[in-house]
Amino acid sequence: MKTKHYNVFVIGSGIAGKTVAETCAKNKLTVGITDNREYGGTCANRGCDPKKVMLQFSALLEQSKRLNNLGVSKLPEINWKQVQNFKTEFTQKVPVSTEEHLKKLNIDLYHQSPVFISENKIIVEGITITANYFVIATGQIPRTLNIKGKKYLETSDAILDLEKVPKSASFIGAGYIGMEFATMLAVLGCNVTVFEYADSALLNFDSFLVEKLIAKMEKLGVAFIFNAEVAAIEKRTKNIRIKYTINGSKKRHKSRHVFNTGGRVPSISTLKLENANVDFDERGIIVNDFLQSKTNKKVYACGDVSNLSLPLTPLSGLQGSIVSENIINGNKKEFQFPLVPSTVFTQPNLSTVGLSEAEAKNRYKKVLIFKGDAQEWFNAKKGNEDTYAYKILANERTGEIVGAHILGHEANENINLLTVAINNKMTVSEFKRMIFTYPSYSNDLKYMLANK
Known part of the structure; x- marks a missing residue:
């Protein structure tokens, strides 16, 4: 050899x-x-x-x-x-x-x-x-889902190569990939169902915002089935049948495609x-x-x-x-986790950076929580948006911003500004003194930090 x-x-x-x-x-x-x-x-x-x-x-x-x-x-x-x-x-x-x-x-x-x-x-x-x-x-x-008939499951690779938008599709798993593609296909006219074993979606994101995102996706035509344990996948003539249970009750659902979005x-x-x-x-x-x-x-x-x-x-x-x-x-440079922002590219985007509310409360004695809905603000109303919300966290003792969570049209961009703020240990008052273009979604961040 x-x-x-x-x-x-x-x-x-x-x-x-x-x-x-x-x-x-x-x-x-x-x-x-x-x-x-x-x-x-x-x-x-x-x-x-x-x-x-x-x-x-x-x-x-x-x-x-x-x-x-x-x-x-x-x-x-x-x-x-x-x-x-x-x-x-x-x-x-x-x-x-x-x-x-x-x-x-x-x-x-x-x-x-x-x-x-x-x-x-x-x-x-x-x-x-x-x-x-x-x-x-x-x-x-993609994680292998050990269920009967798993060979009929498709992955996100197949979504990227779909020849046409299907009449119906199901997703097993409500993580990043499932939520993003479920939104896309639903908007394009597909009858979409998302199955999730937990009682909510996107478990690593702020629940206050996730609940609002789920409500928005339901308006767009996505059906959610939580606490679902998928038992089997069966190939029918035109459709794929999903057999699942909720609290011991056996149920069935069918769609043209079933995608494994249960994580990687x-x-x-x-x-x-x-x-x-x-x-x-x-x-x-x-x-x-x-x-x-x-x-x-x-x-x-x-x-x-x-x-x-x-x-x-x-x-x-x-x-x-x-x-x-x-x-x-030679080994001279160690890896240290940087502050990493993350976005789920649904409609609207859901973005996060820094500490969650639970993490912040565990780390600091007192936490400032700036939280609310912004769908009545100008930027949302000009786009006729019905979903726009936020939660920003700060250490009360120092005033430093320590975490940010945004659900909105420009969340994927706004989260980068807050990443810069957290990396530079900016306080709430320092951030609010900054001048941004108006009327912009970036400028909304200063208003968010005025609402507790």
Whole structure:
């Protein structure tokens, strides 16, 4: 069997793995990289980027419906085939451009999931490869739902490639992906149902705002079935039948498509990490502060597959940079969780950064809570919006803003301003003294901090 040695071998070509590979190559290290799917990773090929391209069309239609007969006399027609073609303009060039970029850096490319056979040896494409360091950056994959008939479940990949908007669709799981695509399809005319085992959606977000988002999505045509335990999936002639129970009561539901949106897990099952003495748990590969495996010093892990990460692209890029530096210069740079804002791109957006109300109350003796509805404010009324709310938290002793949660049309942008504020330890009074454009959603933040 052919053998080859590298200074660094990277497994995974998303933002984390690509960052490591190109940085190490630019520093004159010999580098190999492999991916069992198209190069470029989840976000650019089948995740956040194409999703955002598609969501904007349902957002346009939803906004047009709100302004119908208020200046919009005819609703736009969404040509789904053209939407898919436009989306493909972004995705089809990613693998080719990624490979061309890596090849120019003299990085060897492989196209297979490798298998570890020892602590510093893998087999990929029939070649035995050794390396001074292996970097695992394989990201996450959809969680397998262990229910009868699970083979009939589709993932979000299938939504991105739908040939037409279906008459009906069901989602099992009310997390980010399920809530975003449920909103999109409902606005586009699909009969949507969301099944969730818990008693609410988006459990990591503020419940005050989540309840309002659920109410809004119901107005848009999304039906929610909470406390549902899905028992089986059955293929019928045209539809998929879902068998589920609520409080022991057996029920049935049918739709044309059923999507598994029950979360994602680290993509490590095929690597045979036990052969490499690499410990892992349900969160991913267990690493130290240098993002190095605690049990095998020849292995680093970065991005979503690390147990010290969150499934967010900017964080993956940061971790890739840290791993690169530690390989090149020795372990000198530790990873520390930055303040990371997050958004669910529903209609409207739900965004969060910093501490939750419970976390703030646990950390500080007294917490200022600025909370309320803003649907009667100018920016909401000019867009005929019926859902706009917020909760912003501050340490009463210092006045510093410590957490922010916004449900609104521009929440995904406004949360960035509050991220800057929290990072710079701004107080409520300092933030309110800032001058923003008017009338803007950004300026609304100052009014939010005047309402307790």
